[in-house]
Amino acid sequence: MTDTYLNLVNTGFTKTLAQRLGLPRPAVLRRHRPGDPLVTGPVLVVHDAGSQAEADALAEQLLGWDLDVHRHGNRDDRFGAILVVLTGAQAPADLGAPLLTTGGVLRGLAPGGRVVTVSRAPGDAAPAVAAARQGIDGVLRSLAxxxxxxxxxxxxxxxxxxxxxxxxxxxxxxxxxxGRSAFVDGQLLTIGSGAGELPADWERPLEGQVAVVTGAARGIGAEIARTLARDGATVVAVDVPAAGDALAAVANEVHGSALQLDVTREDAAERITEHVRSRHGQLDLVIHNAGILRDKLLANMKPETWDPVLAVNVTAPLRITQALLDGDQLGTAPRVVCLASTSGIAGNRGQTNYAASKAGVIGMVRASASALEGAGGTINAVAPGFIETDMTARIPFATREVARRLNSLQQGGQPRDVAEAIAFLVSPQAGGVNGQVLRVCGQNMVGQ
Amino acid sequence: MAAARTPGSQTSSGPTPGSTGAGGDGSSPRRAVVVGGNRIPFARSGGPYVRASNQDMLTAALDGLVARFGLAGERVGEVAAGAVLKHSKDFNLARESVLGSALSPETPAYDVQQACATGMETVVGLTNKIRLGQIESGIAGGVDSTSDAPIVVSDALRTILLDLSRAKTPQQKLKAVSRIRPGHLAPSAPTTGEPRTGLSMGEHQALTTAAMGITREAQDELAAASHHRLAAAYDDGFFDDLLTPYRGLTRDANLRADTSVEKLAKLKPVFGKHLETPATMTAGNSTPLSDGASTVLLASDAWAAERGLPVLATVVDVEAGAVDFAHGRDGLLMAGAHAVPRLLARNGLSLQDFDYYEIHEAFAATVLCNLAIWESEEYCRERLGLDGALGSIDRSKLNVHGSSLAAGHPFAATGGRIVATLAKQLTAKGPGSRGLISVCAAGGQAVVAILEAA
Amino acid sequence: MRTPEVEVVELDAVPALGGLYARGVAGSARAAAARRRTVRPDDLPATELLVRGVRAEVEHLSTYQHLLGETGQDALPAGFVHVLAFPVATALMVRPGFPLPLLGMVHVANQVEQRRAVRLDEEMDLRVRAQDLHAHRSGVTVDLVAEAWVEEELVWTGTSTYLAKGHHLAPHSASTDPTPLPSPDNLVSEPQGALGTRGSDTRSEEGAGRAPTGQWRLGGEVGRRYAAVSGDQNPIHTSALAAKAFGFPRAIAHGMYTAARALADVGPARGEAFVWHVQFAKPVVLPSTVAVRVARADGEAEGFSFEAWSPRSGRTHLTGGVSPSS
Structure with missing residues (x-):
């Protein structure tokens, strides 16, 4: 799906016109391409007084990635990213200095720049500490x-x-x-453990991993398959038999294999297991992407619009995940990612069925985290906001135009943005991220 | 592997071809296995594939197979495929389809044509190459379009045009052109008529049907069963890993799940209307003209094991047969009935030693006539040179997932459909289970084969 | 056969049929003017026409083979030799003194004995004579016997029996037994018969238990195509108008075309040395679909029988067979 408006206001005469008229000008997002630099300029690392050691450690890490790391910034400096380390904050007052420093250089932040805060979860901390930590949440969301x-x-x-x-x-x-996180904005992601490991090759972190992607024939699913394959995974692309032709094209494109399967079948897990067992011996990554919409106001809802949505979107992931956990095909560090939705977080008129399923997915992910951790793995959800897909292309123009702009980035995301988030969550370096919901929504106005 | 066996010997005590050679012990060829198959749904002539060429459909079927078995970019040993109705530009149909597919462009391919047995014969050729160690893997395929059938100019016009192309002087050219008459311009489309008899396949079968006294009821029952069984197989998801949709079609367009013997009984006969006996063959108990393509992945055990691919069945042995139909001695489509006893003898098997029978339903009556022949003491003695009747088979084992009457019959694609379907059935049935295939073909031919669960 | 008193007339080449027809028509007109309708058995001139060094042309042969469904071998089909000899036979029939008129003669039967096939590169001597006048219930029949010799070897003998309708054979003939011929319904001077009003009573009898093994779909152009390859341009085969003039609804197929199709249907199983015999019954009106049965001879007999009939009316067009000759 092409965002014509975005193209118009960013090119040629229409760009000038848009500037004169003061129209909102959504930016062309910086998206990852293999070989691109990690960030577009120097990285400024700031920290509060109690976070010196952590800031040093992170700066060291950045240097290890061959980045130009600055510890002090001036108003005229142009930074590609600002890392705000606030792990040591003991009271709300501690936040002022580092954040004001940040604010001082914010105007010089490069297009496609990044601000990343690092903090600790409030948890059972003392009230003042918790206040400081929770405060960071508010700061980040506002700053974004x-x-x-x-x-x-x-x-x-x-x-x-x-x-x-x-x-x-x-x-x-x-x-x-x-650039992999181009459409992730205003989000805080919790690292729950020290699990995971850094990849040998950051461009191919999934080398040697076997991934199953459901709903892989089209849209986001197809993009997930491509992205995982790009990152080194062997992809088993799954979709309903009726979508088999598109599925075959995707599987062949990523040099993976196609498995035509209705995930709501009783024996879906068995069929997946059988396919993966014979071909690859083990299964490392499972992406429950298959999903359907049957929008109706609850007042008009019928079993035939309610039941299939729940069956595909949440019952199937539940059953397949459980079967895989019960079976012996999962690798030593399995990763499961489910597709949730901002509708599942904030609700949406006419989508009681869809929201039930997608909120259900979030519940499932949180509740399954300990079981996956026990198996050496993780389970997370990705909640896409407005993504330009075949499905959203069917939304009436005016509604689509509004929905698209209702986020901080003033545009819809691309399927690959969702795929990038998933590729990250299933990567070895995300081993400490478990039971989380990562929104890929450009900081949509609704919900968190 | 059966080279030393006496043709026609009824009781073979030696090892059967299929049960040996799995490991390649050096003395006998290794076995060739069916890894799986893929086809596109079969459409009716003039349906959704009306604008699809043979190459389009074969490429789609190949791509689905490649996707199913993760072969994108791989060099497969060889691809063999063919079509019955073929444009002259498609002289390299198989290779051109490979070049358009996700397979490595270094995959060689060759064309085969043996009428409706083309699909079977591609399996035979590649199986033999694998057994001999010439290739490790192969894709057998077949495709046919009755919607995009080649139309040729009349013989008279063709002769003139060829003369024109050879003409050197303007006078010669003018002379050639001046010979063209309006009547020459009528194109001639291919027919299903047998060149030597001028009778269509249906008319031929009608003769056999009448001669063997096959009833309308029996034919309609077989046709209804074919539809019901195919529909059930779809509902069970049996074809989930045998078929890839194409052009919006997800099931065979000819399939009528709700048909019944009563509904079929209402159809008017279309063949055998000028015979002395009542005509019994209708559009309902005959296969329609169809479009479609199928492929089968064949391999050595080692090749399949390397890739972790399933091994469904072994192609144990095959036999081709032909009958003298032109002189009215045998029915055009009865060659399978003649070839099967030879195949059985060579493998030391009886007709009843099978768990499944796949007899191509060119017409319902074709299947019934085949069965009647095997049950006939007289026919088996006099025409097949046997000691007695081969006997009857358990009809519940026959075409258990439906066959061509329901699925349709794009001529060269039928062999691949049957081989892949039977191989999957055998795997489900379990080790040692065995299936018999018989596919009849124009020209009074047939190719029959034994498959065994691997 | 050829007795010393036979006068052998050697022609320089196979004559062109066009000129022969003109003479034939003129001769027929003279005969009609003379109203000499009674012939005596010894009226046939003891003349034999001979053409030496006849060779088939490859293009002519190919055209014939493709039209009749013969394989494209260098061996001349038995019917093709008939085509080569046909102008010579016609030349004999238009000679002054031939007792029967060419115009209106009906081909009622044909028999060919082939000892071996003639090769494309072989030169043949063609000899043609007329013999055996027989009384027939509709007229008088005559056999035109053609022989093909290669070197000093007789390889092919064709006997074509023609009927001259409306003539009688003088009763004191030595040969008074009418040859048992099938009902010559195709008498051109008896259009009702040709149109099928007669003989319909034979339908069910003829049709009983007769299963086709094949069919011929004969298009309207078949007469013209065979005329082009055989040179037999008799307008009843090439023109609907002319055919109507003789009482047919449309043009009719050449008898020898249908006979040669039947021979081709038997195929290579006929061998090289055989007797091929045909009796013509109802003519085939073009275009039409003809049911054909080619079957191995029953019981001990060797060879094949064939039969062609109309699947609509059930009436027989021709019957015949091919049997190996020793």
């Missing part, structure tokens, strides 16, 4: 809304006992700095 020109602001939240050198801290930081 100030950013322009495709820049984003996101936070890394360290869970209890998680050290700054946990692999997933570096992994998440790298994801948030990179």
């Amino acid at each position: 809304k100030e950013l322009r020109r495709g820049a984003t602001g996101n936070g890394i939240v360290l869970g209890d006992g998680v050290e700054i050198d946990a692999p997933s801290v570096a992994g998440t930081l790298r994801f948030l700095l990179s």
Whole structure:
């Protein structure tokens, strides 16, 4: 789906016209392409007084990635990213200095720049500490809304006992700095443990992993398959038999294999297992992407519009995940990602069935986290906002235009933005991220 | 592997071709296995594939197979495929389809044509190459379009045009052109008529049907069963890993799940109307003209194992047969009935030693006539040179997932459909289970084969 | 057969049929003017026409083979030799003194004995004579016997029996037994018969238990195409108008075309040395679909029988067979 408006206001005469008229000008987002630099300029690392050690550690990490790291900024400096380390904050007052420093250089942030906060979860901390930590949540979400020109602001939240050198801290930081997180904005992602490991090759972190992607024939699912394959995974593309032709094209494109399967079948897990067992021996990554919409006001809802939505969107992931956990085909560090939706978080008129299923997915993910952790793995959800797909293309023009602009980035996301988030969550460097819901919504106005 | 066996010997005590050679012990060829198959749904002539060429459809079927088995970019040993109705530009149909597919462009391919047995014969050729160790893997295929059938100019016009192309001087050219008459311009489309007899396949079968006294009721029952069984197989998801949709079609367009013997009984006969006996063959108990393509992935055990691919069945042995239909001695489509006893003898099997029978339903009556022949003491003795009747088969084992009457019959694609379907059935049935295939073909031919669960 | 008193007339080449027809028509007109309708058995001139060094042309042969469904071998089909000899036979029939008129003669039967096939590169001597006048219930029949010799070897003998309708054979003839011929319904001077009003009573009898093994779909152009390849341009085969003039609804197929199709249907199983015999019954009106049965001879007999009939009316067009000759 092409965002004509976005193209118009960013090119040629119409760009000039849009500037004169003061029309909102959504930026062309900085998206990852293999070989691109991680960020577009130097990285400024700021911290509160109590976070010196953590800031040093992170700066060291950035230097390890061959980045130009600055510890002090001036108003005239142009930074590609600003890392705000606030892990040591003991009271709300501690936030002022580092954040004001940040604010001082914000105007110089490069297009497609990044602001990343690093903090600790409030948890059972003392009230003042918790206030400071929770305050960061508010700061980040507000700051993200100030950013322009495709820049984003996101936070890394360290869970209890998680050290700054946990692999997933570096992994998440790298994801948030990179073009892979282009449409992730205003989000805080919690690192729950020190699990996971850094990949040998950041461009192919999924090398040797076997992934199953459901609903892979089209749209986001197809893009997930492509992205996982790009990152090194062997992809088993799954979709209903009726979509088999498109599925075959995707499978062949990514040099994977196609499995025509209705995920609501009783024996779906068995069929997936059988396919993967014989071909690859094990299964490492499972992406429950298959989903359907049957929008109706609840007042008009019928079993035939309610039941299938629940069956495909949440019952199937539940059953397949459980069967895989019960079976013996999962690899040593399995990763499961479910597709939730902002509708599941904020609700949407006419989507009681869909929201039930997608909120259900979130419940499932949170409740399954410990079981997956027990298996050495993780389970997370990605909640896409307005994504330009075949499905959203069917929304009436005016509604689509509004929906598209209702976020901090003033545009709809691309399927690949969702796919990038998923590729990150299933990567070894995300091993400490478990039971989380990562929104890929450009900081949609609704919900969190 | 059956080279030393006496043709026609009824009781073979030696090892059967299929049960040996799995490991390649050096003395006998190794076995060739069916890994799986893929076809596109079969459409009715003039339906959704009306603008699809043979190459389009074969490429689609190949791509679906490649996707199913993760072969994108791989060099497969060889691809063999063919079509019955073929444009002259499609002289390299198989290779051109490979070049358009996701397979490695370094995959060689060759064309085969043996009328409706084309699909079977591609399996035979590649199986033999695999057994001999010449290739490790192969894709057998077949395709046919009755919607995009080649139309040729009349013989008279063709002769003139060829003369024109050879003419050198303007006078010669003018002379050639001046020979063209309006009547020459009528194109001639291919027919299903047998060149030597001028009778269509249906008319031929009608003769056999009448001669063997096959009733309308029996034919309609077989046709209804074919539809019901195919529909049930779809509903069970049996074809989920045998078929890839194409051009919006997800099931065979000819399939009528709700048909019944009563509904079929209402159809008017279309063949055998000028015979002395009542005509019994209708559009309902005959296959319609169809468009479609099928493929089968064949391999050595080692190749399949390397890729973790399933091994569904072994192609144990095959036999081609032909009958003298032109002199009215045998029915055009009865060659399978003649070839099967030879195949059985070579493998030391009886007709009843099978778990499944796949007899191509060119017409319902074709299947019934085949069965009647095997049950006939007289026919088996006099025409087949046997000691007695081969006997009857358990009809519940026959075409258990439906056959051509329901699915349709794009001529060269039928062999691949049947081989893949039977191979999957055998795997489900379990080790040692065995199936018999018989596919009749124009020209009084047939190719029959034994498959065994691998 | 050829007795010393036979006068052998050697022609320089196979004559062109066009000129022969003109003479034939003129001769027929003279005969009609003379109203000499009674012939005596010894009226046939003891003349044999001979043409030496006849060779088939490859293009002519190919055209014939493709039209009749013969394989494209260098061996001349038995019917093709008939085509080569036909102008010579016609030349004999238009000679002054031939007792029967060419115009209106009906081909009622044909028999060919082939000892071996003639090759494309072989030169043949063609000899043609007329013999055996027989009384027939509709007139008088005559056999035109053609022989093909290669070197000093007789390889092919064709006997074409023609009926001259409305003539009688003088009763004191030595040969008074009418040859048992099938009902010559195709008498051109008896259009009602040709149109099928007669003989319909034979339909069910003829049709009983007769299963086709094939069919011929004969288009309207078949007469013209065979005329082009055989040179037999008799307008009843090429023109609907002319056919109507003789009482047919449309043009009719050449008898030898249908006979040669039947021979081709038997195929290579006929071998090289055989006797091929045909009796013509109802003519085939073009275009039409003809049911054909070609079957191995029953019981001990070797060879094949064939039969062609109309699947609509059930009336027989021709019957015949091919049997191996020793």
